[in-house]
Amino acid sequence: MQGFIAKDPFSGTANMDKKLSDVMTHLVISNDGNADLTFTAGNFTLTLPAGEIFDERLDPFTSLNVTATGKYHGYCRARA
Template sequence: MRASKFIAREPFQGTGDAVFDFDEVMESLFIINDGSTVLTVTTCSFVDGKEREIFSVPLHGNEKFDEILHPFNRVKITGSSSYRGWPRMEVVGA
């Protein structure tokens, strides 16, 4: 059995509502809410050209999220806090 690793790609940061699209399919997400109000973080993929929301989680002030998820290529953030993070892609046999 080959070991796999998750490689950080395409870091992002911002304040308030945003959409981040990735050139490759990602399978893990790290994000931290640097503000004091709740953010909603949603991962999405595209099936037959249509956006499909996969996973959504509220992220409270100063809270971190770091999980392996169903494959995605878009992250949508709603709220007014500042944040920073990065997706990760799996590399098998790395």
């Protein structure tokens, strides 16, 4: 994926609200827990089942919200 760089790695086991360091265009998040988690990146919200990974390009976003009770980790991508 030329022209993009990884930024703002994150991980947790509980809810998280994160203001990002740049305008992001991609999100990678892995639900490592045993329960679904829900995330919102900009205007996009999705419930991610336990054990699943989300890796997609989205409309530009500057904040990330995760609602979770189990482990997760991920990072964002921005234009280089």
